[in-house]
Amino acid sequence: MQIAALYAGGFLGPFGGGVVAAMLPELGADLGVSANSASTSLTAYLFPFAATMLVSGTLGARWGRVRTVRIAYAVYVLASIACVFAPTLALLLGARVLQGCANAFTTPLLLAALAALTPRQRLGRVLGTFGALQAAGQTSAPLVGGLAAEVNWRLAFILIAAVAAVLGVIGLPDSVSAIPADTTIRLREALRIDVIRVGVIALIGWGALGGLNFLLAFRAEDAFGLGPTARGVLLTCFGMAGILAARPVGTAIDAIGARRAVIIGAVVGGGLVAVVGTAGQLVVTALAWALAGVAAQFVLVGVNAAVLGSRSANRSGAVSVVQAFRFTGAAMTPLLLTPVYGTHHVLAFVVPAVLLAVAAPLVMPPSHAVHREPEN
Numbered sequence: 436m437q438i439a440a441l442y443a444g445g446f447l448g449p450f451g452g453g454v455v456a457a458m459l460p461e462l463g464a465d466l467g468v469s470a471n472s473a474s475t476s477l478t479a480y481l482f483p484f485a486a487t488m489l490v491s492g493t494l495g496a497r498w499g500r501v502r503t504v505r506i507a508y509a510v511y512v513l514a515s516i517a518c519v520f521a522p523t524l525a526l527l528l529g530a531r532v533l534q535g536c537a538n539a540f541t542t543p544l545l546l547a548a549l550a551a552l553t554p555r556q557r558l559g560r561v562l563g564t565f566g567a568l569q570a571a572g573q574t575s576a577p578l579v580g581g582l583a584a585e586v587n588w589r590l591a592f593i594l595i596a597a598v599a600a601v602l603g604v605i606g607l608p609d610s611v612s613a614i615p616a617d618t619t620i621r622l623r624e625a626l627r628i629d630v631i632r633v634g635v636i637a638l639i640g641w642g643a644l645g646g647l648n649f650l651l652a653f654r655a656e657d658a659f660g661l662g663p664t665a666r667g668v669l670l671t672c673f674g675m676a677g678i679l680a681a682r683p684v685g686t687a688i689d690a691i692g693a694r695r696a697v698i699i700g701a702v703v704g705g706g707l708v709a710v711v712g713t714a715g716q717l718v719v720t721a722l723a724w725a726l727a728g729v730a731a732q733f734v735l736v737g738v739n740a741a742v743l744g745s746r747s748a749n750r751s752g753a754v755s756v757v758q759a760f761r762f763t764g765a766a767m768t769p770l771l772l773t774p775v776y777g778t779h780h781v782l783a784f785v786v787p788a789v790l791l792a793v794a795a796p797l798v799m800p801p802s803h804a805v806h807r808e809p810e811n
Contacts, residue, residue: 438552440605444545445565447602448538450572450579451511451595452480455531457581458588465588466524478766479528484535485762492543492755493622500544500751501607507540508603515596519589543758547751548607550743556689559696559740563685566736567678570728573645574674577667625752629800633738634760636697636799640734642764643787644704644727645673649769650776650783651711651724657780659717672721676728684732685740693741698795700733705792712784734795735761741799 455462455476463473495503514533521527546565553561583591648670655661655669688696707730710723738761742753768787776783 440602441545441549441607442565442568443598444541444602445568446572447595447598448542448572449569450576451515451534451538451599452477452484453573453576454580454583454591454595455480455588457577458584458591461584461588462527463524466521466527468524472524475524476527476531479531480535480538481762481766482535483532484539485759485766487536487539488543488755488759488762490622490752490755491539492547493620493625493749493752495540495544495755496547496620496749496751500548503540504544505603505606507537507544508599511537511541511599512596512603515592515599518592519596539755539759543751543755544607546739546743546754546758550750550754555744558744559685559688559693559736560682561685562736562739562743563682563688563732566685566732566739567681570674570677570681570732574671574678620749620752622749622752624749625756627753630742630753630756631760632798632800633741634757636701636734636795637738637757637761638764638767639787639791639794640697640701640704640731640738640764641761642768643708643791644731644734646765646768647708647711647772647784647787648673650772651720653776654712654780654784655720658715659720661717669717669721669724672725673728673731676725677732680729681732681736684729685736688733688737688740693737693744694799694801696733697737697741697799700730700737701795701799702792704730704734705788705790708788708791709785712781712788 455473459470459473459476462476463470466473511534514530514537517530517533518527521530546562549561549565550558579594580588580591583589583594652666652670655666661669684696691699704727707723707727711720711727714720714723738757739754742757743750745753772783772787775786
């Protein structure tokens, strides 16, 4: 049950972040604001989540993994309850900030716990399963949020609070519980140049793949005249393919290595994104977007395997830094590419596609650099 709880925690993070996406009109109407204003509830979760992730893995290892995860889940429960009863948008946003910060203290420590329990030769497969649960959380969040909003959008946060409470009670496996807090762990062990290089690939990779969901929604309406339901089905192709592919991708990473997998995913994914932005037929666009979801798993599982397969004393801090870069990419993409799409929609897809395909082979460090012993 405790192992299952580790994977469930991977599901809860992206689920809690994206659950408001489909309920923004109802949320805004209930709180007396526009749907555009209500959309800040997404940003209020994502930016604190990414920023806190830079240090959360290191701090969690210093404070003790078990205690930190339990406290983080408790804060997540309280923040979710605050969302349930929030009478104004300002209070809801404050609660969403707390949710994001709390989630930042669970995701890297859950990943580090899985790495501690897994032989290195099987790490990719295990991280692939975790990635599949994350993809499932991201894909199902809008659906569950929309269903809840049919009755009352606050019901979604009751569900989230209940799940977080159960996970907090279960905690981490006993073997991880036996690992003592290490007050000697330092942040600079996680901020090595090779880890930062992996983080840059995570930033570009997620920004140029999953982060383009919103652009594809724009193009689906402009180029193919799709309504909201059809657009939602099209966007889901990415996540569903990622769910199905994540575990086999992890197995492949065990065979070919993390660096090679990341480069394959980036180059192929870049080509697929270019097709998504230029194809004149809907079926081609949908197929390319689904295959891009598979390519994304090569990149995302690959970068996690690269840092968690290292011999660093601060693996939780390293994966925390990489995840911070990843979600920063997701947060930056709408800000950077929406104006480009307004000027020339093809460039909005081609530019990130080329950047991803070119950057990965140049920036991704060699395996021996990531796996070296940390310097004293």
